[in-house]
Amino acid sequence: xxxxxxxxxxxxxxxxxxxxxxxxxxxxxxxxxxxxxxxxxxxxxxxxxxxxxxxxxxxxxxxxxxxxxxxxxxxxxxxxxxxxxxxxxxxxxxxxxxxxxxxxxxxxxxxxxxxxxxxxxxxxxxxxxxxxxxxxxxxxxxxxxxxxxxxxxxxxxxxxxxxxxxxxxxxxxxxxxxxxxxxxxxxxxxxxxxxxxxxxxxxxxxxxxxxxxxxxxxxxxxxxxxxxxxxxxxxxxxxxxxxxxxxxxxxxxxxxxxxxxxxxxxxxxxxxxxxxxxxxxxxxxxxxxxxxxxxxxxxxxxxxxxxx
Amino acid sequence: xxxxxxxxxxxxxxxxxxxxxxxxxxxxxxxxxxxxxxxxxxxxxxxxxxxxxxxxxxxxxxxxxxxxxxxxxxxxxxxxxxxxxxxxxxxxxxxxxxxxxxxxxxxxxxxxxxxxxxxxxxxxxxxxxxxxxxxxxxxxxxxxxxxxxxxxxxxxxxxxxxxxxxxxxxxxxxxxxxxxxxxxxxxxxxxxxxxxxxxxxxxxxxxxxxxxxxxxxxxxxxxxxxxxxxxxxxxxxxxxxxxxxxxxxxxxxxxxxxxxxxxxxxxxxxxxxxxxxxxxxxxxxxxxxxxxxxxxxxxxxxxxxxxxxxxxxxxxxxxxxxxxxxxxxxxxxxxxxxxxxxxxxxxxxxxxxxxxxxxxxxxxxxxxxxxxxxxxxxxxxxxxxxxxxxxxx
Numbered sequence: 256x257x258x259x260x261x262x263x264x265x266x267x268x269x270x271x272x273x274x275x276x277x278x279x280x281x282x283x284x285x286x287x288x289x290x291x292x293x294x295x296x297x298x299x300x301x302x303x304x305x306x307x308x309x310x311x312x313x314x315x316x317x318x319x320x321x322x323x324x325x326x327x328x329x330x331x332x333x334x335x336x337x338x339x340x341x342x343x344x345x346x347x348x349x350x351x352x353x354x355x356x357x358x359x360x361x362x363x364x365x366x367x368x369x370x371x372x373x374x375x376x377x378x379x380x381x382x383x384x385x386x387x388x389x390x391x392x393x394x395x396x397x398x399x400x401x402x403x404x405x406x407x408x409x410x411x412x413x414x415x416x417x418x419x420x421x422x423x424x425x426x427x428x429x430x431x432x433x434x435x436x437x438x439x440x441x442x443x444x445x446x447x448x449x450x451x452x453x454x455x456x457x458x459x460x461x462x463x464x465x466x467x468x469x470x471x472x473x474x475x476x477x478x479x480x481x482x483x484x485x486x487x488x489x490x491x492x493x494x495x496x497x498x499x500x501x502x503x504x505x506x507x508x509x510x511x512x513x514x515x516x517x518x519x520x521x522x523x524x525x526x527x528x529x530x531x532x533x534x535x536x537x538x539x540x541x542x543x544x545x546x547x548x549x550x551x552x553x554x555x556x557x558x559x560x561x562x563x
Numbered sequence: 564x565x566x567x568x569x570x571x572x573x574x575x576x577x578x579x580x581x582x583x584x585x586x587x588x589x590x591x592x593x594x595x596x597x598x599x600x601x602x603x604x605x606x607x608x609x610x611x612x613x614x615x616x617x618x619x620x621x622x623x624x625x626x627x628x629x630x631x632x633x634x635x636x637x638x639x640x641x642x643x644x645x646x647x648x649x650x651x652x653x654x655x656x657x658x659x660x661x662x663x664x665x666x667x668x669x670x671x672x673x674x675x676x677x678x679x680x681x682x683x684x685x686x687x688x689x690x691x692x693x694x695x696x697x698x699x700x701x702x703x704x705x706x707x708x709x710x711x712x713x714x715x716x717x718x719x720x721x722x723x724x725x726x727x728x729x730x731x732x733x734x735x736x737x738x739x740x741x742x743x744x745x746x747x748x749x750x751x752x753x754x755x756x757x758x759x760x761x762x763x764x765x766x767x768x769x770x771x772x773x774x775x776x777x778x779x780x781x782x783x784x785x786x787x788x789x790x791x792x793x794x795x796x797x798x799x800x801x802x803x804x805x806x807x808x809x810x811x812x813x814x815x816x817x818x819x820x821x822x823x824x825x826x827x828x829x830x831x832x833x834x835x836x837x838x839x840x841x842x843x844x845x846x847x848x849x850x851x852x853x854x855x856x857x858x859x860x861x862x863x864x865x866x867x868x869x870x871x872x873x874x875x876x877x878x879x880x881x882x883x884x885x886x887x888x889x890x891x892x893x894x895x896x897x898x899x900x901x902x903x904x905x906x907x908x909x910x911x912x913x914x915x916x917x918x919x920x921x922x923x924x925x926x927x928x929x930x931x932x933x934x935x936x937x938x939x940x941x942x943x944x945x946x947x948x949x950x951x952x953x954x955x956x
Contacts (some may be wrong), residue, residue, distance in 0.1 A: 257773050258768055259773060260770060260772075260773040263765075263769040264765075264769060265767055267763075267766055267769065270765075271763065312823075313824065315818050343609060363704055367599075370949050371600075372597065372599040372600045372603060373597075373600040373815065373819060374597055374600070374786050374819070375819070375822055376789050376793070376819050376820065376822070376823040376825070378823040378825055379797070384796075384797065386798075386799045393799055395797045395798055395799065397797060398765070398797075455850070466765065466793070466797075467763065467790065467793065467794060467797070468762040468786075468789075468790040468793075469786060469789050469790060469793075470818075471597040472596065472597050472599075473596055473597060474597075479894040505950045509765070510754075510768040512754075512767070513762075513766045513769070516752075529751055530753065530755075532731070533729040533752075533753045533754055533755055534729070537761075552787045
């Protein structure tokens, strides 16, 4: 096996994993703490992409576009929380799914009216376009930037949840909301903060992916399914689980795409291997999810107590 | 009272006349999902074609009924059946995607309708599944990559890596370029396509680089194309490998590339059957009226949709407006005598065009807008390789 190719694929897998973590962390917090199924979480991912691309075109600076986009995504998150999510806390999951699915349709149509059907691309500034040599391989700087910024966000989240007073309240509410409320925790404010934080993280992921792919309609619905797979593998409500699962899914996807057809060629004729490999590698993360659920029905790291 | 009745009768009769005197064209294309940008260009061109002919074919009113396939074969088939049963159309056209066209083929042809592809050209329809009522206003999928294979030979490229989407047309692109390319193919990748298509090609690009091939050949229509080209550049492959694409850089993506300042696409070459700078009266009128109406250059998708409507018109006029005379309509369409924007071409036995293919290059026009310029003719009067499998004579 080619070492350079393996290292490149490892980096690609990590980069995908980090982006998935940014989307899934908000989803898992909202699902785990607020017990709210938010199908429309991907909308914030799409908004982050479109708003940052538009602002980058306006200001001529992509990093500035991203910085300015995040508060706007937070605003959209706050409005969504107040108008759609809050009236539905504690209601049936079906009602939440219906409402948030409707929100996806609304957001996609609005994005089509505002930005048109053709999508938006952004070019990276020159200093992010280069590559760095690392031993046998040359890695694109930008992919490393995504990985490190994602890891930094993950570390900050960890410190926030485990070593601050507010994080302690979040954990308390996740473990037993009724008890937390009885002890005088302002859960309404806590919910809003968690929801908006989740929206901003998804928006950041959307803004980060735009220079690699582009901002496009329905990009939110494309990622949300994978994000759900991540939080189910990780154990819903667990940040640690979301992180581990996102990395696992990212690596399985990237390595599967690279080597599955070679693997199949050992057993089947080349033509069958070439056709079957992309189909199977597209399924690989779902196969992984099924396998993990058989062994650990609660996911990798199910949160301990879940009093409702 | 009698006068009133008479007026009613006249009104009623004119209503019947209007109903009978109408050519109904069902247009199935993609209007949702990011691929809607292709569908919009085709619908704009089809409407422009109807407008440029004064809204009439052989004195009959033209009615375009547009349906969205949602980029899915099952939806496309459903919409095709709806157009036949409910709207009672005479012609079915549009069809961007090979898999949508293949799924819609049977209901359309079984109902005795004319089916005219305005883009997709899957190999089965050119070979064993060819039909007397099916026509292509575009090309067979293999032809444009075949022309690209010739270009690669002429440039002295010796080794190639193929990265393409995993669906009917992606397979045809690979078989097409393999037919004419004389060098070695060092590897092939097919990627997930359709709803939820793969947009991160890092894994495939890394493999291509590791293979040591001189060049990459790819086919990524729509939004995947922009992502592919950017990642090719970001991975630093533009320094060590050449990239050759078909249907990937088009008039739909160029303004976006230009806005984002992606200069890497300037000067890039691709093969096609048409280019906006082709110098014939029909094309000059098409390009100038399209730019006047919509403020942008038409894409090749638009050119094909425009031709499809004009092909239908030649059929209707050949039958002198008698839509029940399908033999006369078919005979007239087979002559391909309608002033195509690609210039003169003929139809083969399988109703796919026998036409020239050109090499074209991305350049900036006089106003600085990025567009295409024809470089040279690569294949002359080229027929697709499947025509011999078609039982029609």
